[in-house]
Amino acid sequence: LPSGPRVLKDMIKSGKVKRILDVGAGACTLEGELRRKGYLKHIHNFLAFGAYDCSMLRICAERGSISFQYSWGIPLPICASCKFDLILQFWGVHHIRTFQGRIDFLENLLGHLDCGGLLFLTDGGGKGGWRAQFREALDRWEKPKKVKRKEDKSGMSIYRTC
Numbered sequence: 001l002p003s004g005p006r007v008l009k010d011m012i013k014s015g016k017v018k019r020i021l022d023v024g025a026g027a028c029t030l031e032g033e034l035r036r037k038g039y040l041k042h043i044h045n046f047l048a049f050g051a052y053d054c055s056m057l058r059i060c061a062e063r064g065s066i067s068f069q070y071s072w073g074i075p076l077p078i079c080a081s082c083k084f085d086l087i088l089q090f091w092g093v094h095h096i097r098t099f100q101g102r103i104d105f106l107e108n109l110l111g112h113l114d115c116g117g118l119l120f121l122t123d124g125g126g127k128g129g130w131r132a133q134f135r136e137a138l139d140r141w142e143k144p145k146k147v148k149r150k151e152d153k154s155g156m157s158i159y160r161t162c
Helices: 006-014 029-036 054-062 099-110 130-139
Strands: 019-023 045-049 084-090 113-122 147-152 155-160
Touching: 006 084, 006 113, 019 029, 029 045, 099 113, 099 130, 099 155, 130 147, 130 155
Parallel strands: 019 045, 019 084, 084 113
Antiparallel strands: 113 155, 147 155
8 A cells, every 4th residue: 555554454454444435636556556465355345536637547547447537625426325434545635725625625525434434644745734734624623523533644544433
């Protein structure tokens, strides 16, 4: 897997995670790694979206992956009851420039996170201020939405407590 806590790898390898949403901005690297390491066979539902441009989606297609272009700020075009055990976003949240944009991002994704599920964010881009910006958004949002946040050097884990 791309950089991230070992717990993510263990969750997938153990079969605890069966449904993954890759909120990407890349060329389907996560699916490629899951396939290469033999973990994809443990996954029942895998959905990926997001790319900087069509050339990245073309790379996904060449790898045999399905991904679609979509915005984090718009509700996902999937059923409201479609839930995921694990939602990942690697190296892209620094692009969300506004407080409302971060709220929209969280609303759109956490609505698809199942009870007990994990939204994991990590980002080395920008000037590193992404954590403080997301803390500010989550501070106003955590209790009513029943989520719990944990941070370490690898990123921010947001658990749906329901």
